[in-house]
Each structure stands twice: as C-alpha cells, then as structure tokens.
Amino acid sequence: MSSSSGKPASDSRLQILHAAAGCFMERGFHATSIDHVAHRLGATKGIVYHHYQSKMDLFFDVYRVGMTALLSAVSVARQGPGRGLASVRAMLEAHAMAMFEFHAFENVVAQGVQLHRFSAMTPSQRESFDELVASRDRLEQMYKEEVEMAQSAGTVRADLDVSIAVKTILGGVHWSVIWWRPEADEGLQARHQLAQKMVDVLLHGLEPR
C-alpha cells in the first residue's frame, strides 16, 4: 500500500493510519482532532505531523487504503472462473467481505463520498481528491460492465436500467458500514455467511421463485 507521495508505508505510518481510521469512524472527520488520533496512538501530535503534512492528507490516505482494498477485492473476484451473473455474485461477495475486513477504512470511504469541495485544498490535495473520485467511478464501472455482459449472456434480466440497478445494489452493500459491527461476526465463516445472505437478497430479491 503506497501513500499519496509514492513513499512506501513505514510501520509508524501504518499505525497512524489505523488510529486515524478508528477515530474518523467513531467521530467523523471534522469532529476528530489530531490530538484524538495521537491519544489513540499513545503519543502526541508531533508524531502525526511528522508523518503527515495535514489532517486532510491523513484522511486521503485512509480513504485510499479503503478504496484500494475494495477495488482489489472486486477485481480479483471478477477475474475468477465465474461468468455472467456468477461473476457479479463473486464480486459482490468479495466486496462485502472487504467491507467487513476493512470496516473502519470503509466507513471513512463512505464519509469521503460526501466530502465537499468547500474546504480549501492545496493543488496536491486537489489531485488526491480527484484521484479518489476517479477510483470510486472505476469501481462502479466494473460492476456496470459485468452486468451488461451478463445481460448479453442472458443471465441477467435484459429489461434493467444498469446504472440504477448497480447504484441500488452497491447501496445495499455499502450501507453495511452503518449497521454492521465487528463484534457480532467475528469468525471468517460467520462473515462469509452474512455476505452470502446479503448478496442473495440483492441478486434474487424477496419474491419466491
């Protein structure tokens, strides 16, 4: 995982990243102070500013880790053996699993979607911001393409507005940052079962077949 400046992530940077993700998740970006992050590290804010130029850069790095985890999980699943609807299913299951595994980071990703352009950004931050928006679009695009291919193959309904369908389905997966709690499903197996149940609802709906 590389930072915005292309430097490899040092050990202390990773620790800061995890502390920040936890704080941002619990209190939100604006309500989190650098002192909060430092306190969670058991240190002072000098160390944070030694590794990150600003709070926003820190936020961007947390976002980047979360989004990279999603993109990576989904594209690996996409390249698996499945085709058509089976491929979409594999993507969604991997997606949901990543939502659980990187829970704090994905919570921050969800906040980042809402991040406005009001706060002043340096050119470098602006670049990071644009990159994040692009990565978000890329994720959605992967799903759209796969659903369209499945439509051609006849394993997904042809009468579907793909854009709306994908947005709605991804909403079902992403919203889990709101209600899912790590304490509830600790084992990998429990998480996988949950992911399967969620994806099952999204692919088949409520109606009996």
Next chain:
Amino acid sequence: MSSSSGKPASDSRLQILHAAAGCFMERGFHATSIDHVAHRLGATKGIVYHHYQSKMDLFFDVYRVGMTALLSAVSVARQGPGRGLASVRAMLEAHAMAMFEFHAFENVVAQGVQLHRFSAMTPSQRESFDELVASRDRLEQMYKEEVEMAQSAGTVRADLDVSIAVKTILGGVHWSVIWWRPEADEGLQARHQLAQKMVDVLLHGLEPR
C-alpha cells in the same frame, strides 16, 4: 411538524430548518457553522440562536423532520390496499419518493445514524437523541413485520433472514442520498419512475424469471 419542545413550527423556524438542512447536507454537521446557516438565510446568527438554543438542537430538529417524513410516508403506504409483497413494494416506493422529496433532510438523517455519543449532551438533548434512535428502529421494525407477514402469506421466500434482508434492502434505498441529485429528476413522474426501478431491483434482483 412539531419541534422537540412541542411548540408549533413558526415561519422563521421553518426557514432556519431548511437553511440548516442544506448546510448540513453540503458540509456535514461539524463543518457547518451557525454563521453558514445564517448566511444562507441572508441574516446573522442572532436570529438562529433566538429560535434554537444550540447547534445540536437545530440538528435534532432537522433530523426529526426527515425521520418523521419517512415514517409517515411508509406507514401511510403500509395501510394501503396492498398485502404481502405488494404492501412491501408500496412502502419502499413511498420511502424512495420521500428520500427524494426531503433530500437534504434525509441526508442529515443519514449523518445522524453515525452521530456518536462522544459530544457532551444536555439531558434534554440526550432525550432527543434516544427518541431519534427509537424512531429509526421503528422504521426498520415496520418493514420486518410486513416482510414476515408476507412470508406467512407465501408472497416472500420463506428461507430468508428477515433482519439481514431488510437491512440490505433499506441500504439500497438510503444510499440514494449519496448519488441522487435533485437536478436530474425534477418532475414528479421522473422521480416515480426512478423509485419504481430501484424497488424493482430490490424486490426481484438481477436474475431473469
């Protein structure tokens, strides 16, 4: 629509409420200053503090309006003629329509779900907070009950984990605060079509029948 203190909503209160909802949506609760709200009103913050004791009380009132709109829309739809799956469909369509109509307020509701208990609350604010949590649970409960009834009637699959299914489906509806933009679907009819397409995906999934 009544405020937390039970007073009827005056005209100026309503204006403040709308301005606050817009600001909270655009910048988030913590990044919004009372000056921002006042500026959107074309006034100064004296007027805001004349009507609301604190920023958090203002937030709670915005949240309350948004949540009341959802509860009201969904429970009216529930009491309609439909039964079983048709009733769930009517609830979801009304739900989605309310998400659009009260877009700014529902955006704040989504933020409120994340609102932490860290910030100090007065006993009265604490009471509001608990009431909001309860209203959120009530909304989910309405869906769970209706889905279970539909299961008994055989119009919804019996093999479904109702709690997970409802959370996932509501995620699909609620996430629209993230991607939906008022400019895109101005007419009531365009909105209704969008709502129907979203609900169609949630009830039937992707697979052809």
Next chain:
DNA sequence: GTCTATATGGTGATAGAC
C-alpha cells in the same frame, strides 16, 4: 523521531443595544 510550547484563526454561545 518525539516531545513541549505557542502562534493563529475559527466557532459556539452570550450580552445587550435598538
């Protein structure tokens, strides 16, 4: 690398004139 100041600015909330 990590710490302790501290500069600097913004924000919630209040006081009090009109």
Next chain:
DNA sequence: GTCTATCACCATATAGAC
C-alpha cells in the same frame, strides 16, 4: 426579533529543544 460586539475555547499547524 434582529443586530453588533465580544468572550472563551478548541483545533490546526509550526518552531524548536532534545
């Protein structure tokens, strides 16, 4: 009811010792 002025506080970010 609405304004101006102001207080008290907190948070970002920096400087500089060790």
